[in-house]
Amino acid sequence: MPLVVIVGCQWGDEGKGKVIDFLAHDVDWVARYQGGNNAGHTVIVDGKRIVLHLIPSGILRPQLKCMIGGGVVVDPQAMVEEMREVEATGLDVRSRLFISETAHLIMPYHRKLDHMMEARRGDNKIGTTGRGIGCAYSDKVARHGIRALDLRDKDQFVRKVKTFSPFYQHLFQSYGEDMWRVDEVVDEVWAYRDDIAPLIVDGVSLINDELKRGARVLAEGAQGILLDLDFGTYPFVTSSNPSPGGVCTGLGISPRAVSKCIGVVKAYSTRVGAGPFVTECDEPLNSQIREWGGEFGATTGRARRCGWFDCVALRRSLQLGGITNLALMKLDVLSNLPEIKVCTHYLVGGKRVDILPFGLEDSEQATPIYETLKGWNKPIRDVRSYDELPVQARDYISALEDFVGAKMDFVSVGPDRAETIFRNQDSFTQLTA
Ligand code: GDP
Ligand code: IMO
Ligand code: MG
Numbered sequence: 001m002p003l004v005v006i007v008g009c010q011w012g013d014e015g016k017g018k019v020i021d022f023l024a025h026d027v028d029w030v031a032r033y034q035g036g037n038n039a040g041h042t043v044i045v046d047g048k049r050i051v052l053h054l055i056p057s058g059i060l061r062p063q064l065k066c067m068i069g070g071g072v073v074v075d076p077q078a079m080v081e082e083m084r085e086v087e088a089t090g091l092d093v094r095s096r097l098f099i100s101e102t103a104h105l106i107m108p109y110h111r112k113l114d115h116m117m118e119a120r121r122g123d124n125k126i127g128t129t130g131r132g133i134g135c136a137y138s139d140k141v142a143r144h145g146i147r148a149l150d151l152r153d154k155d156q157f158v159r160k161v162k163t164f165s166p167f168y169q170h171l172f173q174s175y176g177e178d179m180w181r182v183d184e185v186v187d188e189v190w191a192y193r194d195d196i197a198p199l200i201v202d203g204v205s206l207i208n209d210e211l212k213r214g215a216r217v218l219a220e221g222a223q224g225i226l227l228d229l230d231f232g233t234y235p236f237v238t239s240s241n242p243s244p245g246g247v248c249t250g251l252g253i254s255p256r257a258v259s260k261c262i263g264v265v266k267a268y269s270t271r272v273g274a275g276p277f278v279t280e281c282d283e284p285l286n287s288q289i290r291e292w293g294g295e296f297g298a299t300t301g302r303a304r305r306c307g308w309f310d311c312v313a314l315r316r317s318l319q320l321g322g323i324t325n326l327a328l329m330k331l332d333v334l335s336n337l338p339e340i341k342v343c344t345h346y347l348v349g350g351k352r353v354d355i356l357p358f359g360l361e362d363s364e365q366a367t368p369i370y371e372t373l374k375g376w377n378k379p380i381r382d383v384r385s386y387d388e389l390p391v392q393a394r395d396y397i398s399a400l401e402d403f404v405g406a407k408m409d410f411v412s413v414g415p416d417r418a419e420t421i422f423r424n425q426d427s428f429t430q431l432t433a
């Protein structure tokens with residue numbers, strides 16, 4: 001039962017969208033297992049840029065089916081708007097997209113509360129995407145969430161909104177914020193109901209039946225392992241589990257169904273929002289890399305913070321994902337640099353640290369120790385085979401492989417599908433095995 005997980009190994013925006021789109025030609029299903037429309041996965045098809053937030057990137061391959069798993073939080077408005085955007089490209093969406101009935105809904109009050117909480121966090125601001133993600137997951141855990149299946153019955157939906165209302169009314173009141181009316185919330189969400197309801201299914205049975213009949217499934221991670229609620233740089237994390245453990249609960253499959261976890265990393269590091277970032281570059285390099293790499297958030301448009309490749313952080317992600325094969329993205333972005341640094345370990349309290357420690361809340365708590373490698377100083381976007389890469393670029397890749405103990409079998413040298421070097425397709429996917 002081949003289910004391959006594609007997971008970001010840094011703080012998101014590694015280029016997962018491109019990898020999934022690229023590999024999706026060889027599979028039957030692409031399934032999202034966590035997160036919500038905080039994600040922004042960019043795919044370039046025939047020079048056209050498409051950003052997907054909630055719908056799996058596989059939707060751009062017309063022969064594929066896509067699942068939004070129960071571990072995802074779904075904003076009905078964002079969902080319908082995105083369906084219409086994809087349909088505007090001429091693709092059929094509604095016959096190929098399924099939403100697991102146990103997925104929780106992001107309600108209008110979650111979005112509002114996300115902004116309210118951020119505004120009150122002051123210096124401890126997380127820098128969320130403001131999409132209500134953490135608030136919807138909080139309600140799920142607190143057991144007053146509303147699920148996709150509640151959209152099947154209006155009485156049930158209204159009853160739940162009414163039941164949970166007093167809690168939010170009190171909260172908003174205590175924050176000195178405007179109150180909201182139950183009927184307004186109901187009307188706002190119900191306006192999208194007819195578009196969404198036909199897609200709602202028992203996603204657990206569907207994906208398990210498909211796996212049983214031999215279907216090939218890619219599980220699409222959003223965010224990255226370093227933003228994982230349990231294993232990331234808490235509290236500067238998202239509220240779900242991007243790490244491969246999230247696949248089982250997020251899709252309702254057995255760990256035995258997972259045949260491989262493939263990690264996606266950028267040739268340098270970025271992070272959006274607050275939180276420790278030990279290898280963050282000083283200016284002007286920070287802004288230069290941002291400009292070369294187009295490092296502006298695909299969801300919020302915020303400037304991404306840029307820094308050197310961090311082997312210490314990556315070792316934690318490889319450990320959690322059992323990852324041995326990596327897709328190395330955006331190597332072309334480093335083409336202007338005479339020298340490139342790689343962080344091999346940290347010094348924390350004078351001691352050498354090889355793997356990202358869990359308690360780190362501030363970059364100042366760790367000193368990055370770098371190796372400096374030679375840059376290649378020439379464009380590489382036209383290169384299509386590994387051997388044609390400049391020797392310095394190959395040396396850079398080999399050094400990364402040695403430092404982290406994983407193979408970089410997929411090397412991306414530009415955003416387009418074609419700008420890709422496959423060193424070892426079989427070891428990378430094993431999808432057709
Ligand atoms: P995701 O969230 O992991 O899917 O990544 P994003 O889409 O948020 O950010 C990655 C950005 O880099 C997108 O704009 C991609 O089009 C772009 N991209 C992907 N691979 C490459 C590459 O190899 N080189 C360059 N220059 N851009 C790339
Ligand atoms: P993709 O899938 C990068 C970050 C936010 C913030 C933190 C919490 O495109 O890689 P949230 O809104 O989730 O409560 O915000 O997580 N964040 C991302 N950063 N890429 C993403 O998704 C992200 N999704 C959330 O910037 O720091
Ligand atoms: Mg992104």
